Amino acid sequence: MAKKITIALAGNPNSGKTTIFNNLTGSRQHVGNWPGVTVEKKEGSLKYKDYEIKVVDLPGTYSLTAYSLDEVVARNFVVEERPDVVVDIVDASNLERNLYLTTQFMELGVRLVIALNMSDRAEESGHKIDTKKLSELLGVPVVSTIGHKNRGMDELLQAIVDVADGKFDRGNVTPRYGEEIEEEIRKIEELIQRDAGLMQRYAPRWIAIKLLEGDEEVTKKVTGEK
Ligand SMILES: Nc1nc2c(ncn2[C@@H]2O[C@H](COP(=O)(O)OP(=O)(O)OP(=O)(O)O)[C@@H](O)[C@H]2O)c(=O)[nH]1
Numbered sequence: 306m307a308k309k310i311t312i313a314l315a316g317n318p319n320s321g322k323t324t325i326f327n328n329l330t331g332s333r334q335h336v337g338n339w340p341g342v343t344v345e346k347k348e349g350s351l352k353y354k355d356y357e358i359k360v361v362d363l364p365g366t367y368s369l370t371a372y373s374l375d376e377v378v379a380r381n382f383v384v385e386e387r388p389d390v391v392v393d394i395v396d397a398s399n400l401e402r403n404l405y406l407t408t409q410f411m412e413l414g415v416r417l418v419i420a421l422n423m424s425d426r427a428e429e430s431g432h433k434i435d436t437k438k439l440s441e442l443l444g445v446p447v448v449s450t451i452g453h454k455n456r457g458m459d460e461l462l463q464a465i466v467d468v469a470d471g472k473f474d475r476g477n478v479t480p481r482y483g484e485e486i487e488e489e490i491r492k493i494e495e496l497i498q499r500d501a502g503l504m505q506r507y508a509p510r511w512i513a514i515k516l517l518e519g520d521e522e523v524t525k526k527v528t529g530e531k
């Protein structure tokens with residue numbers, strides 16, 4: 306029996322998500338809309354080893370705040386639908402800016418794989434990225450890809466199923482914010498842990514940070530307000 310998993314392709318705008326989506330799913334895809342909004346939703350599927358993988362192409366976002374419709378769509382999918390693995394398609398030629406979103410996924414506590422896409426461009430501009438080191442630092446598998454040349458797709462799929470299988474057990478690497486803020490995060494986390502319903506659905510640390518940021522959507526989830 307094939308193991309069924311769902312993966313989401315996320316990343317900054319123009320990082321190569323749809324190119325990789327097309328490489329992975331070929332003609333097995335369909336396009337619709339995200340419920341309630343006119344943002345395009347692409348879904349597809351493929352078989353890899355004994356996996357049947359459903360792939361969802363998320364809108365491009367720079368962060369997971371809820372400032373734009375694209376961000377809300379991407380964030381809600383990841384938080385509410387809980388794909389088995391989030392594949393963060395990173396533009397390797399713009400690493401620092403792209404890794405901001407990566408840290409947000411780490412904070413959410415999702416199972417993550419990083420595709421260092423556009424690695425051809427990074428190299429052209431003289432950057433050689435040590436993927437092994439980056440993977441160690443982040444506690445996440447990192448695979449070099451060149452989307453429009455269809456390079457690195459097998460390695461990417463292997464990393465995805467490894468993570469789905471729990472074979473890549475990332476260390477507890479999450480961004481830290483200094484003692485003062487960490488103290489407040491701890492206090493809020495303690496309160497959240499008393500709410501079984503919330504606990505089941507979201508990483509308490511993530512909720513605590515969003516509450517400190519004054520995130521309206523998350524505040525509504527916590528207060529139960531519609
Ligand atoms: N040089 C280079 N170009 C790439 C690579 N991968 C994709 N591209 C090109 O980059 C452009 C953007 O790719 P898309 O796949 O549309 O990017 P996207 O992330 O889906 O963009 P949005 O959906 O708008 O956020 C296209 O012209 C691709 O052909 C790569 O690895 N190297």
Ligand SMILES: [Mg+2]
Nearest residue numbers: 322323324362
């Ligand atoms: Mg796209």
